[in-house]
Amino acid sequence: MSPEDFVRTHTAVARASIVPEIALHLASEITPIWQATEEWLKERNIEPPFWAFAWPGGQATARLLLDEPARVAGKRVLDFAAGCGIAAIAAAKSGAALVEAAEIDPLALAAVRLNATLNGVSVATPEGDIVGAPCRWDVILAGDVCYEAPMTAHILPWLRGMAATGADVLLADPGRAYLPREGLEPLSRHAVPTTLELEDRTLREVTLFRLLP
Template sequence: MLDPEAFIAAHTALARPALVPEVELYLATEITPIWQATEDWLAQRDIEPPFWAFAWPGSQALARLMLDGTVAVRGHRVLDFAAGGGLAAIAAMRAGAAFAEAAEIDPLALAATRLNARHNGVAVATPDGDVVGSACRWDTVLAGDVCYEAPMTGHIMPWLRRMAAAGATVLLADPGRAYLPKQGLEAVQRFPVPVTRELEDRDVREVTVYRVLG
């Protein structure tokens, strides 16, 4: 029987993201070996890249804002959308959220989030399926690094705007991706975030955290 958490622990190492050293995650240092290992373990090819194995700059910026108290989530119901390994959800719980959900369509990402959350002593819910289109049940919605493809942006942005119109604080952290919308966003704060050449074409990404307007 496949044990996703055991697989993740065996093919990653505990490390602390550059901008969020308070949180320790199971992370990969190279994308090709973890990608190949995942394909071999699942006995299938052409799977999605293992984005869950890296602390993406947008998630780091969102986590930093919550842990510093710049974005207050104490007592809030928080959604970490496209959560990867769950860094922002974990930070939300560390910052006093009432509960946090991590939304991902990759089952391995959900397993990584559960493993990372448990390692950091917090509980994060990991519902199955695509939450896009769901009615708003959150006070704060976090989305990091989500505008990297036109279909993805077109799928999620109308829904994120509806969440904002329903009263949620919707924060989108973007490090300069090509498909970031030009309108309907209000800049909150900027961070230089060290990144890996395994994923980026530079050593530092300038991340802007935006409030999505309803």
């Protein structure tokens, strides 16, 4: 079974609560798809299938771009740690000249490709860890990436370096523990409904920040 076939088999087409304009291949529960992923990969203790859900940070970023398309229109955009690709798709629908979605999970890349096709847009999916790459983008989107200390320590210096080169780095955070306490300029706030299956509450307040160098 190909990664694309796996995504099709274990998800259904649905729409995120605050971004009804975008259709996505999504799972309704985390445990069944997590178990199916372990069986398909023949591995245990893998990372959760983050790509199978529209997380609050991605939804808020997509909402901002659809409401304010001038932020990305005509620009080169990277959706970093893209998950299902909702922000990348929103950027493409908002007129970005080029959109790339970066993920280290091949299933996530397959989901992004399927979701882009579902919405009639083009999103490139480079493989591997893009952290450390030189900047080739005008705008970098990073939704809900500060949820673990090792992840934050790995990516934040690179993202700040991208901002220092002139990229507009937009960081969406729903109140995660490892969000940096300085070097952030708030842009907008969004209330995003969620479920107790994924979060510890039924509503997340997401703040969109511009990351300063």
